[in-house]
Amino acid sequence: MSEATVHEAIKKTIEGNDVVLFMKGTAKFPQCGFSAQVAQILNHLGVPFKDINVLEDQSIREGIKTYANWPTIPQLYVKGEFIGGADIVREMFQAGELHHLIHEKGIPHTNHG
């Protein structure tokens, strides 16, 4: 698959789902500490999200890095927009900004802090 095709597929995924987490492993069984951390934060906020396991697809694993010009996984997308990796998501969560963003974007979530 060409990079353009992969990028197109990624675009479709992040535009078709409110919250998407590209991660190593799955939401239930993360296979990397950084991925686990972001999944845990989303679970804590009660935000349903689509998990994409990059370990299952090498083309996505490489393509997602060039898509956002971001060299690492996990990567969180909200309403089609790249939010950040593990460090940024944790910082935003701790500052209450992530909850604010989720709320502002009108994404259903169960924990209203």
Added chain:
Amino acid sequence: MPMDPSEIERLIEARFPDARIDVQDLAGDGDHYAVRVESQAFKGKSRVQQHQMIYDALGGRMGGVLHALALTTVTPPD
């Protein structure tokens, strides 16, 4: 593959001469770092852009030889 902490510092300093850089070797194995960078260059940039600037300064090592690097970027107060 481990990377020397002074090398991380050197690469960031080369790009951001004003930066205050703190590199911590978290596990003592030369493979798990926490890096804090404070620079005027971050002013007006989003967090994503700030991190991209550092990744760029590290010249493609992030995600490669540098797997575990926890990054904090800070804009100095006026």
